Amino acid sequence: MKAVPYILRPRRARRGLPGAIGSFALAFVCLLLGACSANDMDDVQTLHRGIDAEPESLDFHKARSTAAGDVQRDLGEGLTGYTPDGELVGRAAENWEISEDGRDYRFSLRRDARWSTGEPVTADDFVYSFRRLVDPATASFYSQSVIDIENAAAIVAGEKALEELAVTANGDHELHVRLARPTPYFLALLTHPSMFPVHRDSVEQHGDAHARPGRLVTNGAYTLVAWELGSLVELRRNEHYWDNRSTAIDRVRHHFIPEPTVELNRYRAGELHITDNVPPEAFARVREERPGELHVAPYLNIYYYGFNLTRPPFRDNLELRRALSMAIDRRALTESVTGRGETPAWSWVPPGVDNYVERQLPYATLSDEERKAEARRAYRQAGYSDHNPLKIEIRYNTSDTHQRMALAIQSMWREVLGVETTLVNEEFQVLLSNMRAKEVTQVFRSSWLGDYNDANAFLQVMLSDAPSNMTGYSDKQFDSLVQRAAEQTDPERRRTYMEQAEALMLDDHPVIPIYFYVSKHLVSPRVEGWGDNVLDYHYSQHLSLSPE
Amino acid sequence: MLRFALLRILSAIPTLCLVVVLAFLMVHAAPGGPFDDERVLPPENARNLAAAYHLDESLPRQFARYVSGLLKGDLGPSYHYRDHSVSELIGAAFPLSLQLGLLSMAVALAVGVSAGVLAALRRNTISDRLITGMAMTGISVPVFVVAPLFVLVFAVELRWLPASWSGDASGRRFLLPVVALALPQIAYITRLTRASMVETLSSDYVRTARAQGLSLFSIVRFHALKPALLPVVSYLGPAIAAVLTGAVVVEIVFGVPGLGQLFVRSALNRDYTLVLGVVVFYAALIVILNLTVDLLYGFLDPRTRNP
Numbered sequence: 013m014k015a016v017p018y019i020l021r022p023r024r025a026r027r028g029l030p031g032a033i034g035s036f037a038l039a040f041v042c043l044l045l046g047a048c049s050a051n052d053m054d055d056v057q058t059l060h061r062g063i064d065a066e067p068e069s070l071d072f073h074k075a076r077s078t079a080a081g082d083v084q085r086d087l088g089e090g091l092t093g094y095t096p097d098g099e100l101v102g103r104a105a106e107n108w109e110i111s112e113d114g115r116d117y118r119f120s121l122r123r124d125a126r127w128s129t130g131e132p133v134t135a136d137d138f139v140y141s142f143r144r145l146v147d148p149a150t151a152s153f154y155s156q157s158v159i160d161i162e163n164a165a166a167i168v169a170g171e172k173a174l175e176e177l178a179v180t181a182n183g184d185h186e187l188h189v190r191l192a193r194p195t196p197y198f199l200a201l202l203t204h205p206s207m208f209p210v211h212r213d214s215v216e217q218h219g220d221a222h223a224r225p226g227r228l229v230t231n232g233a234y235t236l237v238a239w240e241l242g243s244l245v246e247l248r249r250n251e252h253y254w255d256n257r258s259t260a261i262d263r264v265r266h267h268f269i270p271e272p273t274v275e276l277n278r279y280r281a282g283e284l285h286i287t288d289n290v291p292p293e294a295f296a297r298v299r300e301e302r303p304g305e306l307h308v309a310p311y312l313n314i315y316y317y318g319f320n321l322t323r324p325p326f327r328d329n330l331e332l333r334r335a336l337s338m339a340i341d342r343r344a345l346t347e348s349v350t351g352r353g354e355t356p357a358w359s360w361v362p363p364g365v366d367n368y369v370e371r372q373l374p375y376a377t378l379s380d381e382e383r384k385a386e387a388r389r390a391y392r393q394a395g396y397s398d399h400n401p402l403k404i405e406i407r408y409n410t411s412d413t414h415q416r417m418a419l420a421i422q423s424m425w426r427e428v429l430g431v432e433t434t435l436v437n438e439e440f441q442v443l444l445s446n447m448r449a450k451e452v453t454q455v456f457r458s459s460w461l462g463d464y465n466d467a468n469a470f471l472q473v474m475l476s477d478a479p480s481n482m483t484g485y486s487d488k489q490f491d492s493l494v495q496r497a498a499e500q501t502d503p504e505r506r507r508t509y510m511e512q513a514e515a516l517m518l519d520d521h522p523v524i525p526i527y528f529y530v531s532k533h534l535v536s537p538r539v540e541g542w543g544d545n546v547l548d549y550h551y552s553q554h555l556s557l558s559p560e
Numbered sequence: 561m562l563r564f565a566l567l568r569i570l571s572a573i574p575t576l577c578l579v580v581v582l583a584f585l586m587v588h589a590a591p592g593g594p595f596d597d598e599r600v601l602p603p604e605n606a607r608n609l610a611a612a613y614h615l616d617e618s619l620p621r622q623f624a625r626y627v628s629g630l631l632k633g634d635l636g637p638s639y640h641y642r643d644h645s646v647s648e649l650i651g652a653a654f655p656l657s658l659q660l661g662l663l664s665m666a667v668a669l670a671v672g673v674s675a676g677v678l679a680a681l682r683r684n685t686i687s688d689r690l691i692t693g694m695a696m697t698g699i700s701v702p703v704f705v706v707a708p709l710f711v712l713v714f715a716v717e718l719r720w721l722p723a724s725w726s727g728d729a730s731g732r733r734f735l736l737p738v739v740a741l742a743l744p745q746i747a748y749i750t751r752l753t754r755a756s757m758v759e760t761l762s763s764d765y766v767r768t769a770r771a772q773g774l775s776l777f778s779i780v781r782f783h784a785l786k787p788a789l790l791p792v793v794s795y796l797g798p799a800i801a802a803v804l805t806g807a808v809v810v811e812i813v814f815g816v817p818g819l820g821q822l823f824v825r826s827a828l829n830r831d832y833t834l835v836l837g838v839v840v841f842y843a844a845l846i847v848i849l850n851l852t853v854d855l856l857y858g859f860l861d862p863r864t865r866n867p
Contacts, residue, residue, distance in 0.1 A: 066825075069642040076597070148604075151612035153595075156602050169604045223643045241644070241652035242817020244726045267726050270825075271812055273708070274724070278815070281715040281723035441592025441830055448600065458598060479600035 057262035059539075059552055061286045062275045066242060066268040070223040072208045073145050076153040078461070078548075081205050082288075083266050086247055086552045087230040088208030091119055091138070091187070092199050096543030096554045098465070100199060104133060104209070104231065105187070114194030114501035119187040126252035127211055128235040135181035137231075141209040142179040154206035157463065160195040194501045197466035200366075203549075204463060208232070233259050233553035244268060247552070260541075260556030276534070285536040285557065286550070292413060295352045298534065305534050308353040309544035310364045312462035312469070313529035316357070317406070317421070320453045321522055322484040325402060332394035332402065333521035336455075338375050338387035339428040340421055346527050349420050350413065353532070357525035360514055361470045364546040367503055368467040371515040373525070384428050391429045403432045407447075408457035409440040417526070418457070447482040458482060459529070465547055467510045468498065474517050485522035565855060572847040579843040580630070580836070584623055587835045594639035594830045613639055626836065635837040640829040646837035649822060654841070657818035660810075661803040664738045665796070668745035673792065675746070676753025677780060680788075683758060691750060698747025707740045707813040724815035737814040741803055748799070752791050760788040786860060793860055797853030801846045 067080035072088055075081070085093075093103035102108070105119040125133035146155045146167045155168045162178035178190035191198065201207065211229035215222045222228060228236045233255070234247035247264040250256065267284065269275040272291035276298070278284050290298055290306065299306055319326040319333055326333055342356030358376035361368060375383050396402045406422065408414040418435045425431040438446065446453050460480070462469035471494050472478055476486035493513035500506035518525075531548040541555045595601060595609050610616040614625060629636055635646035679691040714736060715723035721736055722728035760766060761784060769779050808820035819838065826834035 066641070068640050071643060074642045076599070148608040149612070151605070151608040153599075153601065153605065153609075155605060155608075165604075168602075168608070170608075220637075221643060240726065240817065241649060242822060243815065265726070267724075267815070269724075269815060274711075274813060274815060277708070277711045277716055278723045278727060281711070281719065281727065283723055283727035440828070441590070441596060444596050444598065445591040448596075460598070479602050480598065482600075 057557070059261045059264045059286070059555060059557060060284045061264065061266050061552070062269045062278070062284050062288045063266050064268075064272075064275075064288045065270055067245070070228060070236065070239075070245070071220075072141075072205050072210055073150050073152045073154070074223075075205065079268070079288075082550075083245055083247075084205035084208065085232075085549060086234045086264055086266075087228070087232045087236060088205060089125075089232040090202045090204070090207040090209075091121075092202045093551070094203055094545065094547065094549050096541060096545070096550070098543070098545030098547060098549070100203070100465075104138075108199075112501075114196065115191045117189040117191070117198065119189070121185045121187060122254055123185055124254040125231060126254060127229050127231050128250045128252055129211070129229050130252045132184070133209060133231045134184040135187040136184070137209045137212060138187050139179050139181050140212045142207075143174045143177055144210060144215070145206060146177060147174055152206065154204065157201055157204060157206060160191050160193060160198065162190045162192045164192070193499050195498065196501065196503065196506060197464055197468055200464040200466055233551070234264060242268065255553070259553045261552055264552045279534050279536075284534075285539050286542075287534040290352065290532040290534060292350070292352060295532075302534065305537060307533045307535050307542065307544055308530050309548070310355070310362065310546050311529045311531040311548050312362050312365065312465065312546050313459060314357055314360065314362055314470070315354075315417075315457075315459045315526050315529060316360075317524040317526060318447070318453075318456050318458055318483045319522060319524075320450050320456070320482075320484060321486075322450045323454075325404065326454065329394055330521060331390045332396070333524075335387045335390035335394060335429060336425060336431070337373070337521055337524040338383050338390065339425055339431075340524060340526065341380060341424060342526060344424075345417065345420055349416050350527060353530045354527040355530070357527050360474070360518060360523065360525055361467045361510075362462070362528045362546070365462070365467050365470075366465045367507055368510065369507075370467075371511050371518060373518050387428055391431075396429070396431075398430050401430045401432050403434075404454045405434045405436050406455045406457070407436045407438060407443055407453055409443045410437045414457055450482070450484055453482075456482065462547075467507075467514070468494070471497075471510060471513055471517075474522065483522040485517070485520065487516070487520060490517050490520075564858070565851070568851050568854060572851070575847065576840070576843055580627070580840055581623075583836050583839040584626065587830075587832050588619060588622075590830065592830050594832055596830070613637070626833075630840070635840075636833040638826075638831055638834045640826070640831040640834065646833050649834060650819065650837055650841055653817055653819040653822045656816055657804055657807060657811075657820060660734070660737055660741060660807060660816060660818060661800060663734060664741035664803055665745065665800055667738060667742040668749055668799075669792075669796075671742070672746045672749025673753050673789070675750040677757055677785070677788075679750065679754040680757035680761060681776065681780070688754075692754065695747040695750040695754075698743050699751075701743075703740055703744065704809045704813070706743060707736075707810055710736045710740055711813065725817065726815060733814075737807075737810050737816055740814070741807055741810045745799055745803065749792055749795070752795055753788065756791045757784065757788040760784045790857070790861055793856055794853060796856075797849050801849050804845065805842050 063079040063082050065077055065079040067075060067083050068077055069075040069080060070083060072084060075084060089103045091103065091105035092100055095101055104121060104125050106122045108117055108119045110117055121133065121135055127133055142158065144150050145152050145158060146164050148168060148170050159165050163172050163176045166172040167174060167177055180188045182188055209231055214227055214229045218227050225236050225238050230250065233250055233253050235250045236245060237248045238246040244265050244267045249259055249262045253259065269278065272289040275287050275289060276291055276294055279287050321327055346354045346356050358372040359370035361370040363370055375386060378386065406418045408418050415437060422433040422435060425433055443456065447456050460470060460473055473480050474485050474490065475481065475494060476491050490513050493509050493516065497506045497509035497513065500509060535542050538558050538560065539555055540558055542550065595606065614622060626636065637645050638649055641649060675691050679688045682688045711723050714721045722733050725733050766779060766784055769783055805820060807818060808824055811818045811821040823838045826838060
């Protein structure tokens with residue numbers, strides 16, 4: 013027998029590597045074999061919806077994103093709300109009376125309104141909720157939207173006590189709101205989730221952590237049953253809801269999907285009934301393959317370029333701003349750069365706003381050639397020429413669409429005027445802080461989404477003291493027109509003031525309106541009751557699912 | 561061994577402190593804040609928010625507040641996800657990242673080592689070239705190509721597997737993300753194992769063993785594999801850290817609510833406490849992983865045991 017050196021002697025066999033490989037192979041085969049069973053979508057009563065982000069909060073007073081709003085509109089209910097087609101109707105309020113001066117609102121609440129615990133929803137609940145909304149300790153993003161209620165501003169600023177808010181209960185079913193000034197869009201404001209009532213007992217018991225499954229008490233068609241962080245929230249029918257009989261869908265899952273391409277894949281894989289978006293690169297194909305499922309509708313959202321009016325070259329140089337605006341062929345941009353049904357913007361207020369006809373820039377109706385010639389004339393008048401070209405920067409936040417838009421505008425400005433444009437892309441927060449500082453910005457990209465269906469939602473952005481006015485635009489006449497409109501109870505006169513204000517502001521060119529967004533959804537043929545509307549609100553309680 | 565381990569653990573403490581200080585300063589130095597948006601808040605609201613989250617205090621005081629919380633194990637409230645604390649958010653996300661990471665590393669090890677050994681044994685044959693070629697492809701094709709491709713083929717077209725995490729509640733939802741995450745690791749481990757095994761097989765003691773007539777299988781299994789795996793083991797630490805912290809793309813494509821995508825979102829949202837929490841957590845994790853690998857190395861290679 014051969015002598016084998018110690019180190020080379022075979023040791024006792026161990027189930028090492030091969031064993032492990034075997035187990036894994038086996039495990040994977042098992043997974044694959046299990047892979048062909050049907051999935052969750054076969055449950056007729058469950059609606060799967062995509063939303064573009066995880067709600068930062070489901071507390072009605074602490075959220076601000078559209079994603080949170082989508083979920084919150086299923087959970088709670090304000091005094092007013094919308095039908096699928098965007099018509100304003102009473103929800104928690106059955107009807108209301110408005111005083112002559114437009115400052116007193118008396119709401120009669122539904123007697124059959126119930127919390128998800130079965131308790132009645134009372135006027136006191138609304139008083140408590142409005143107070144919590146303006147309480148500085150709540151630190152709500154949206155306390156500003158009720159600033160027109162008497163004393164609200166002083167309370168938010170910490171100067172008055174909560175009890176002084178002019179929202180009072182008269183018995184269980186009558187709510188009285190007194191406004192500091194007539195706010196004709198007040199009923200529209202009330203549809204916003206920040207105006208939904210919160211349940212006093214659970215807020216007081218759980219504090220900041222009350223908006224959780226098992227704790228959140230709501231008065232809407234659904235209640236929160238699960239929140240898988242980073243993934244989805246699940247809602248179930250609220251059996252105590254006053255209109256529960258009309259609710260068709262038992263369970264709603266809102267899936268958080270920030271990437272539209274991922275969302276599209278999930279829709280195509282049959283995991284979603286409704287998408288929140290349609291990715292630009294797949295839009296043409298989707299339109300061809302699924303024309304019946306694609307819903308594109310006007311949306312109260314504008315994409316614009318702003319000028320920094322506090323510094324040269326744009327300060328005191330109206331002709332230059334006009335020239336740059338006129339040199340942009342908006343139709344070419346919406347057709348070839350965005351290409352998802354967006355409409356060219358020649359106004360600041362989007363079309364489709366209630367009781368309003370948007371005013372257009374004077375050159376909206378000119379032919380392309382006429383507009384370009386006019387642009388060149390204004391450019392020369394502003395003191396620039398081929399020998400002395402304007403050199404400017406466009407700042408935008410990093411994104412493929414914004415980049416392509418900036419490239420196209422850069423080339424239009426170069427072609428028509430000979431402007432030398434540098435593109436600067438910045439991370440969103442960096443761009444925002446630059447826009448606010450108004451130091452390095454010259455031309456910047458931004459957008460504005462109307463929170464409620466009224467021209468004021470757009471006009472107020474350009475007021476001298478508006479926090480979101482990043483251009484530094486300040487015009488006394490504009491401010492006074494918007495102010496007068498806000499105090500006007502006669503709808504016709506109010507409309508006139510607002511139209512004058514818009515026309516005036518457009519003429520001053522603090523911004524270049526580029527296009528109006530559209531809402532884009534894929535909606536499964538099984539979904540019934542879907543209605544397109546300019547606010548892009550789609551309450552799950554209005555929808556139903558037909559069997560496959 | 562124990563002294564070695566203790567020393568390594570102690571030396572990690574200053575590292576972690578430095579990470580906390582640097583991360584705190586950097587996140588506060590970044591332009592913008594947690595409550596900034598295109599919809600700029602009126603000054604009163606901004607003040608109320610700052611007060612609610614102590615952002616109106618001086619930076620040193622904020623830091624002191626943060627560190628005193630940290631010492632008690634409290635990572636603070638999230639500034640963006642206002643209903644949740646940082647610990648809750650990390651606590652929900654990390655277990656998924658861990659499962660995903662460990663599963664994919666296990667797959668990568670099993671497949672990579674076997675393929676590497678096979679390639680080394682059949683050096684310069686067709687199967688060797690095939691394996692090395694595939695490994696090369698695995699390294700070069702980025703995960704942001706592979707992952708969506710998987711979704712298209714297996715979820716959209718064939719409908720065998722869920723397209724995303726929340727599309728299914730069973731273990732099947734692990735399959736695509738695990739494979740997508742494992743592929744580049746498989747490729748790398750295959751190449752490492754092959755190279756190292758080739759070298760080991762040409763060493764003197766293997767030649768001696770062959771001369772003594774031992775079968776190829778028992779040579780590999782009992783004598784060559786362990787030394788040949790040393791480079792793989794030392795790669796394991798950084799690799800596990802990489803799959804645990806760098807699975808962002810896979811997490812986003814498959815909708816896995818793991819720590820990677822949470823971290824990216826927190827940075828974009830300027831969610832100061834969440835960014836800090838994840839950075840501190842990652843730092844601690846990487847320190848622990850490196851420590852484990854050092855200890856494991858000492859176990860596999862006695863020469864490193866007594867420095």
